[in-house]
Amino acid sequence: MPSLLLLAGDGIGPEIMAATKRVIEFFNAKGAGFDTVEGLVGGCAYDAEGTPFPKSTVEKAEAADAMLLACVGGPKWDDIKEYDMRPEAGLLGLRKHFELFANIRPAISYPALADSSSLKREVVEGLDIIILRELTGGVYFGEPKTIEDIGNGQKRAIDTQVYDTYEIERIARAAFDLARARRGKVTSMEKRNVMKSGILWREVVEATHRQGYEDVTLDHMLADAGAMQLVRDPKQFDVVVTDNLFGDMLSDIAAQLTGSLGMLPSASLGAVDEKTGRRRALYEPVHGSAPDIAGQGIANPIAMITSFGMALKYSFGMIAEADALDAAIADALADGIRTADIAMGGPSVDTMGMTDAILAKLEARL
Template sequence: MSDRFSLLILPGDGIGPEVMAEVRKVIAWFGKRRGLLFDVDEDLVGGAAYDAHGTPLSDATMARAQSVDAVLLGAVGGPAYDNLDFAVKPERGLLRLRKEMDLYANLRPAQCFDALADFSSLKREVVAGLDILIVRELTSGIYFGEPRGIHSDDNNPDNEGGRVGINTQRYTSGEIRRVARSAFELARKRKNRVCSMEKANVMESGILWREEVQWVHDNEYPDVELSHMYADNGAMQLVRRPSQFDVIVTDNLFGDILSDAAAMLTGSLGMLPSASLGAPMANGRPKALYEPVHGSAPDIAGQGRANPIACILSFAMALRYSFDRGEDADLLERAVEKVLADGVRTADLMAADGGTPVGTSEMGDHIVAALDQLG
């Protein structure tokens, strides 16, 4: 018996098409060797979509994303689009996907492979064996709150320049409770610990956040260990003793910052995947978008030097969270770990003492070969 799923691939800009080509090799392997078959469609997002349609995400592509089991995205943006109007910048396509698919829970794992422990900016003994999952609320908070904008401030004589920038931090109980439930559910499958981070000492939205996370814990997940921490202390603790954390749940703004800080504990942004999940569809699978954490890296685009591992591990997250194929996800992660343990490196993972890095395509080939050996 074989399983069949639908997948929309949006390679995007910069190195996106290069790393996505290596994911296609992995998808083909799972179809051939594990009976995991995909109806794969491909479309445009970001700058590529703007070049073709004058918009970073067409309505047709948005409709297609709503209809599939999962979306896999490469990267968006680049200097060629820096002077575009804000409304049509490449990043607006990604934000539209997140908002209209209602992908409220962003999962950012920070896992340190043993072979790369020395690449972290922290000491090996601090990061060795690191395995953290940050759950960031993704569709509300200060990035979406109203009112917002830049306005004249002519009535304030003390305001040199005469303008004011406004962004509104806004959360509802329901928005907080649903992302808290996601964090508790994930913790039950890990080490059963959740740390909630906010700024309840200075922000009313932080007080609400703390109270609602505590309510979900007390009424629905009393078996999961819950702690609370101010987000600024959380940032300090991530670089002081990151192993104290299992699952961290936090709001959109703090999650953006904290997940990038956690990313550097692992040594390279080229290693880090992410998942953005929403409510279950009629088939029981969540609305889902998977993407590497790294950007479009326009400085190396088209050179065959990009590290495809983050995008490949994003597909591993899709296997786990969208397709309920945890064993296959584990297999793919072990294949990546084996390749790294064997000393295979792209340029971003090379030590200062030299060696010859492999290219994007070669790294993909090595991972497929490791799947052959392990699977």
């Protein structure tokens, strides 16, 4: 029986997770047989257990085939001074503990929503790209990471960007493998002009490309130029591979091209375990916890639901079901069903209304 750990987290998390549970229940009614268990991570875990990354959650995650996480954080916990006690430390802890090094962030423009982007329709219509972000190395995890008093009323903040060859090689291989199943093009982005890590990044990506991936086209671009090109001509890209810091920023830029952060899912994958054949995986929306609308029942659930769709594809091999779910969402949007963030001033439905529409379209397809 496939198992899922559901981590609702903070802010709008419980609302969009409730919507996704309805989709899971739909597939269970069709015979999928998902076994679900719930756990705490982030601010809610800190409130309940005094840590954003409880041991009980780790144990549940170890036993699950995949994890679904909604979102963590919010102003309620802004006064926490200890870095490892902040809600975000729970998310980083999951990524690091399970070595979820490959973060797949698709940016897809649904035809019905092309006009909701801040860019012209012709620039984004048909957009289908992936930002592949290295997730367990780089400046977010490098040491030393500290703020120190250097006297005379001055302080010094230190963050360290660190990458080893194997970290770059494995994310490059993941990029080439993804591109082979798509349009066969990888664009690697770094800052080799000012960063030593960028020099090594390019060297290793090129060396990996020569190890049997010559059928995939490889281009290089400085990350800041890449950010500009994502806005100028996003459809030139297929798979963009980059480090942790730049991936964080570039994926948010790509997300906004689609009209709303509330639309986009992500998958964070680890290596395949040679003994069990399982690949550790965490699926989550790109968006944050949206505390300004939390509790109002109006959040867009699509990114959370499509994160489950990515789990169907990458963790459970349920390709037909994942495709049907994507098509059902497109059908609902084509009928004009919108939450407020994508309604462009027109009529909108709440979280459950959007979910109702998706489930109705899904029922029609399966």
